[in-house]
Amino acid sequence: MPNVKYVSLIILLALLVGTWAWAVSAWTSDIPMSDWVALGFGGVFTLVVGCGLIGLMFYSSRHGYDDDAFRKRRPK
Structure with missing residues (x-):
């Protein structure tokens, strides 16, 4: 075996x-040109959404929106 x-x-x-x-x-x-265009739009859309979400994460962190959730997780 x-x-x-x-x-x-x-x-x-x-x-x-x-x-x-x-x-x-x-x-x-x-590959037809329409597929290349769709691939380009998909890549740009993904980058815009990712950058927007990271920006919102930094904004909420800097303005104190996350403080309550952080205090509830961490024991005193």
């Missing part, structure tokens, strides 16, 4: 090679 470590390693390597081959074939395929 083969060692379980080697069998699982071979299976994982086969999955890795298959995934890599699929990614290379997808990357080299022709």
